[in-house]
Amino acid sequence: xxxxxxxxxxxxxxxxxxxxxxxxxxxxxxxxxxxxxxxxxxxxxxxxxxxxxxxxxxxxxxxxxxxxxxxxxxxxxxxxxxxxxxxxxxxxxxxxxxxxxxxxxxxxxxxxxxxxxxxxxxxxxxxxxxxxxxxxxxxxxxxxxxxxxxxxxxxxxxxxxxxxxxxxxxxxxxxxxxxxxxxxxxxxxxxxxxxxxxxxxxxxxxxxxxxxxxxxxxxxxxxxxxxxxxxxxxxxxxxxxxxxxxxxxxxxxxxxxxxxxxxxxxxxxxxxxxxxxxxxxxxxxxxxxxxxxxxxxxxxxxxxxxxxxxxxxxxxxxxxxxxxxxxxxxxxxxxx
Amino acid sequence: xxxxxxxxxxxxxxxxxxxxxxxxxxxxxxxxxxxxxxxxxxxxxxxxxxxxxxxxxxxxxxxxxxxxxxxxxxxxxxxxxxxxxxxxxxxxxxxxxxxxxxxxxxxxxxxxxxxxxxxxxxxxxxxxxxxxxxxxxxxxxxxxxxxxxxxxxxxxxxxxxxxxxxxxxxxxxxxxxxxxxxxxxxxxxxxxxxxxxxxxxxxxxxxxxxxxxxxxxxxxxxxxxxxxxxxxxxxxxxxxxxxxxxxxxxxxxxxxxxxxxxxxxxxxxxxxxxxxxxxxxxxxxxxxxxxxxxxxxxxxx
Amino acid sequence: xxxxxxxxxxxxxxxxxxxxxxxxxxxxxxxxxxxxxxxxxxxxxxxxxxxxxxxxxxxxxxxxxxxxxxxxxxxxxxxxxxxxxxxxxxxxxxxxxxxxxxxxxxxxxxxxxxxxxxxxxxxxxxxxxxxxxxxxxxxxxxxxxxxxxxxxxxxxxxxxxxxxxxxxxxxxxxxxxxxxxxxxxxxxxxxxxxxxxxxxxxxxxxxxxxxxxxxxxxxxxxxxxxxxxxxxxxxxxxxxxxxxxxxxxxxxxxxxxxxxxxxxxxxxxxxxxxxxxxxxxxxxxxxxxxxxxxxxxxxxxxxxxxxxxxxxxxxxxxxxxxxxxxxxxxxxxxxxxxxxxxxxxxxxx
Numbered sequence: 001x002x003x004x005x006x007x008x009x010x011x012x013x014x015x016x017x018x019x020x021x022x023x024x025x026x027x028x029x030x031x032x033x034x035x036x037x038x039x040x041x042x043x044x045x046x047x048x049x050x051x052x053x054x055x056x057x058x059x060x061x062x063x064x065x066x067x068x069x070x071x072x073x074x075x076x077x078x079x080x081x082x083x084x085x086x087x088x089x090x091x092x093x094x095x096x097x098x099x100x101x102x103x104x105x106x107x108x109x110x111x112x113x114x115x116x117x118x119x120x121x122x123x124x125x126x127x128x129x130x131x132x133x134x135x136x137x138x139x140x141x142x143x144x145x146x147x148x149x150x151x152x153x154x155x156x157x158x159x160x161x162x163x164x165x166x167x168x169x170x171x172x173x174x175x176x177x178x179x180x181x182x183x184x185x186x187x188x189x190x191x192x193x194x195x196x197x198x199x200x201x202x203x204x205x206x207x208x209x210x211x212x213x214x215x216x217x218x219x220x221x222x223x224x225x226x227x228x229x230x231x232x233x234x235x236x237x238x239x240x241x242x243x244x245x246x247x248x249x250x251x252x253x254x255x256x257x258x259x260x261x262x263x264x265x266x267x268x269x270x271x272x273x274x275x276x277x278x279x280x281x282x283x284x285x286x287x288x289x290x291x292x293x294x295x296x297x298x299x300x301x302x303x304x305x306x307x308x309x310x311x312x313x314x315x316x317x318x319x320x321x322x323x324x325x326x327x328x329x330x331x332x333x334x335x336x
Numbered sequence: 337x338x339x340x341x342x343x344x345x346x347x348x349x350x351x352x353x354x355x356x357x358x359x360x361x362x363x364x365x366x367x368x369x370x371x372x373x374x375x376x377x378x379x380x381x382x383x384x385x386x387x388x389x390x391x392x393x394x395x396x397x398x399x400x401x402x403x404x405x406x407x408x409x410x411x412x413x414x415x416x417x418x419x420x421x422x423x424x425x426x427x428x429x430x431x432x433x434x435x436x437x438x439x440x441x442x443x444x445x446x447x448x449x450x451x452x453x454x455x456x457x458x459x460x461x462x463x464x465x466x467x468x469x470x471x472x473x474x475x476x477x478x479x480x481x482x483x484x485x486x487x488x489x490x491x492x493x494x495x496x497x498x499x500x501x502x503x504x505x506x507x508x509x510x511x512x513x514x515x516x517x518x519x520x521x522x523x524x525x526x527x528x529x530x531x532x533x534x535x536x537x538x539x540x541x542x543x544x545x546x547x548x549x550x551x552x553x554x555x556x557x558x559x560x561x562x563x564x565x566x567x568x569x570x571x572x573x574x575x576x577x578x579x580x581x582x583x584x585x586x587x588x589x590x591x592x593x594x595x596x597x598x599x600x601x602x603x604x605x606x607x608x609x610x611x612x613x614x615x616x617x618x619x620x621x622x623x624x625x626x627x628x629x630x631x632x633x634x635x636x637x
Numbered sequence: 638x639x640x641x642x643x644x645x646x647x648x649x650x651x652x653x654x655x656x657x658x659x660x661x662x663x664x665x666x667x668x669x670x671x672x673x674x675x676x677x678x679x680x681x682x683x684x685x686x687x688x689x690x691x692x693x694x695x696x697x698x699x700x701x702x703x704x705x706x707x708x709x710x711x712x713x714x715x716x717x718x719x720x721x722x723x724x725x726x727x728x729x730x731x732x733x734x735x736x737x738x739x740x741x742x743x744x745x746x747x748x749x750x751x752x753x754x755x756x757x758x759x760x761x762x763x764x765x766x767x768x769x770x771x772x773x774x775x776x777x778x779x780x781x782x783x784x785x786x787x788x789x790x791x792x793x794x795x796x797x798x799x800x801x802x803x804x805x806x807x808x809x810x811x812x813x814x815x816x817x818x819x820x821x822x823x824x825x826x827x828x829x830x831x832x833x834x835x836x837x838x839x840x841x842x843x844x845x846x847x848x849x850x851x852x853x854x855x856x857x858x859x860x861x862x863x864x865x866x867x868x869x870x871x872x873x874x875x876x877x878x879x880x881x882x883x884x885x886x887x888x889x890x891x892x893x894x895x896x897x898x899x900x901x902x903x904x905x906x907x908x909x910x911x912x913x914x915x916x917x918x919x920x921x922x923x924x925x926x927x928x929x930x931x932x933x934x935x936x937x938x939x940x941x942x943x944x945x946x947x948x949x950x951x952x953x954x955x956x957x958x959x960x961x962x963x964x965x966x967x968x969x970x971x972x973x974x975x976x977x978x979x980x981x982x983x984x985x986x
Contacts, residue, residue: 012468016468016469016472017472019469020469020472020473023469023473023478024481027478027481027482027485028481028485145365145620145623148619148623149615149616149619149620151619152561152615152616152618152619153611153612153615153616154565154568154569154611154615156568156569156572157587157608157611157612160587160591160596160604160608161608163596164596164601164604168596168597218623230749231744231745231748231749231750232749232750232751232752232753234701234744234750235742235744235750235751235811236752237701237736238699238701238736238737238741238742238744239736239737239763239764239767239814240733240734240735240736240737240738240764240767240768241733241763241764241767242733242767245763245767249752249755249763250752253752253754253755254752254753254754257754265471267474268471268472268473268474268475269474269475271474271476271477272474272475272476272477272566272569275474275476275477276476276569276572276573279572279573280572280591290480290573291573291574294480294484294573294574294575295574297484299484299485302480302481302484302485303481305477306473306477306478306480306481309474309477310472310473310474310477313472313473313474314472317471317472327754328753328754329753329754329798329800330753330754330798330800355661358661
């Protein structure tokens with residue numbers, strides 16, 4: 001029963017990946033813009049270098065990247081490349097591949113985004129659960145509104161505020177980067193290095209956390225209020241259970257279910273927020289790479305990052321879906 | 337045994353306005369949010385009437401990087417824009433991007449949600465599959481790809497911004513509308529309407545629409561927030577309307593010229609503040625509307 | 638119809654209970670001056686239209702009235718082996734310990750009264766653990782499985798989740814939980830309303846059997862007079878927050894005193910008047926805008942002038958029936974037209 005569910009979910013994941021890849025393939029090709037020519041135009045703008053045989057160069061590079069083949073052939077090349085995990089070459093750092101560039105940036109992003117997402121989810125859900133509980137003190141209930149207002153503010157803006165006050169004025173934490181480049185030439189595995197990374201990551205992480213705790217708190221409180229109206233909570237009280245038991249086993253345990261589903265749905269916006277905050281703090285992850293690629297018209301890197309983020313989001317959603325029945329016994333024998 | 341109950345009119349019953357006022361007092365989010373929005377609108381419309389924002393909000397209208405002074409109350413930026421004019425105009429521009437994106441999202445979302453929920457069947461399955469796929473693509477990523485490949489970077493206007501920002505803004509509305517239609521469809525009054533011979537579309541609009549107004553209002557505000565949020569993201573990454581003084585572009589330029597490190601604090605402060613107020617007011621309004629739509633949430637207050 | 642056997646001793650005594658809800662639109666007396674006495678082993682049916690306050694009465698006994706509701710006055714003395722206790726005066730923690738162990742509540746459990754993410758067994762154990770902290774787990778499991786058997790469920794239900802059970806089985810689980818600690822009083826709030834007719838009958842039978850075994854008093858809340866007739870000893874009729882009649886089940890069906898009770902009985906489908914359905918004209922009044930005088934008078938087919946002005950007396954008839962209607966005097970004897978006219982002038986309450 002369980003295995004077939006996992007297999008079906010995995011097949012759906014592949015289907016989503018394929019659909020998304022197809023969208024990503026065709027959207028740019030609907031456009032009159034030629035990525036190679038744009039790249040040369042960008043070089044021309046920034047360096048003044050203007051090759052006389054520009055058109056020939058463009059043609060040569062198109063052939064190199066396979067852009068002169070018929071569309072359907074390009075599509076198959078692209079899909080089979082993706083299946084092998086090959087995202088092609090970077091235009092701005094040619095001959096380095098997109099895989100190499102993303103490979104360097106990805107660990108930073110994964111570290112930052114997973115840690116902040118988990119923390120945000122846990123803190124927000126806990127606050128929301130307490131805020132929805134009738135016996136909580138007033139100040140806990142009152143926390144949700146300001147947190148919710150903060151959640152409406154893009155993390156980028158919050159980051160800007162934090163940079164200004166904490167890093168720039170108070171000089172408590174570093175302004176940008178992921179580690180002190182004057183102390184370490186390259187990432188290394190030492191306690192000092194990790195501490196240094198930690199110091200650099202506090203502000204980006206804080207921007208992401210503070211800006212979305214309210215979202216989870218609000219969701220949990222809303223669901224909590226609904227659960228409190230359920231007959232089983234009512235009956236639990238009629239049974240003479242202790243408040244602590246009702247709070248955890250009846251209230252939180254049920255109200256958290258939609259939060260977990262919501263987590264799967266929120267991965268997309270979490271990634272979006274992460275990208276902007278990384279860019280703000282010059283954190284050497286996907287966000288900064290993406291910004292550089294946009295500036296340099298490096299379309300292949302843009303598509304590659306698109307594919308990687310979609311993969312990450314789709315994969316995380318699949319993991320949540322597969323683990324969800326462990327939390328909710330009703331799902332086990334259900335459809336899908 | 338035919339006895340009619342006399343209409344009971346007790347003297348102490350409060351009248352309607354007092355009830356509305358009492359309700360407003362409890363729904364503080366809505367009141368505060370609307371007040372903040374009114375403040376922004378008065379500021380920007382008043383500002384646009386008092387000063388010529390069509391020149392002063394653009395480069396070379398003033399000396400560069402002046403700190404706030406009596407002549408330039410909010411200071412000026414490095415390109416010589418008067419930040420007071422920029423804020424007045426920027427609120428309107430950013431606001432209209434949001435409203436346009438929100439409107440597109442609302443209309444598309446309502447149609448898609450109604451169709452999926454009311455007709456069900458294969459249409460519903462296709463729509464659900466499409467939303468599942470789109471859900472996996474982070475909005476910002478899709479918008480970046482569209483904005484960077486389809487649109488020429490140097491010709492971006494607020495209309496293209498609204499278009500790009502609205503690409504995924506229909507999904508939230510569609511989901512809410514679909515689930516609402518599904519619940520309402522089960523209720524008897526729709527069956528009654530069907531028995532009385534009303535056509536499908538007539539049922540949808542006559543019976544379902546009024547029930548859903550608070551939800552629609554809330555999801556419209558949500559879509560406006562989404563539109564402003566994603567256009568802000570694109571603007572930060574340099575994919576915004578380079579020539580227009582939207583709030584997001586102002587922050588983009590301030591960052592681009594390292595305003596913080598150069599101690600031009602006013603250049604960053606005002607647009608950030610304005611944007612925070614915009615988001616705060618919209619989210620408070622959204623929350624207030626939500627309380628109207630789901631009165632149950634009120635109980636925990 | 639059954640008669641009450643076994644030791645007769647008072648199990649619960651409710652005196653002049655008053656519960657008010659404070660709403661935006663005004664104060665609502667949901668339960669207004671209700672007094673009732675229950676014997677051990679007795680099954681009392683509490684009937685009335687929805688919104689008449691019967692569920693509020695039950696919640697008040699459990700001290701589960703939530704704001705904006707408030708218990709204004711009255712007492713509810715429960716007599717247990719440990720002595721007499723006023724339920725309404727217990728502290729929060731004392732009341733928690735009293736629930737389930739002395740007075741238990743069986744909800745309309747077919748749909749949603751069980752926690753969907755916990756196994757049935759866990760939901761039985763937690764109830765006992767919070768009342769008997771010293772008991773060993775083995776002992777409690779044995780007790781839970783025994784309770785399941787006593788409501789005709791298999792021991793294996795202990796391991797199951799609520800969604801794996803049918804509506805009738807879930808209701809039985811709720812009953813099993815209700816009797817885990819041998820309470821003195823059981824309140825069953827429309828325990829069968831979500832079940833189909835055959836299962837209804839079986840579940841009622843189960844309640845009757847387990848209750849007789851532990852000799853608890855039962856308050857059975859519902860609006861199905863037919864079902865009441867089969868299982869209860871006495872029936873209490875509520876209307877707009879007030880008790881209008883409390884009578885032995887046999888008597889209320891043969892010869893109801895209060896016009897509202899009469900209308901309720903008349904509305905029952907019978908073999909004799911097959912095809913003719915007698916409803917009660919009008920709607921139950923909004924508790925916010927109660928009619929003056931007797932609250933039932935706008936719908937009463939025997940309403941008199943005095944009914945519009947004065948609240949009816951609370952009378953106990955010589956044979957121990959309670960009725961609150963101007964058709965009867967303080968001793969419960971039918972009044973003459975003369976008396977009615979005089980009362981209107983002398984004692985407008």
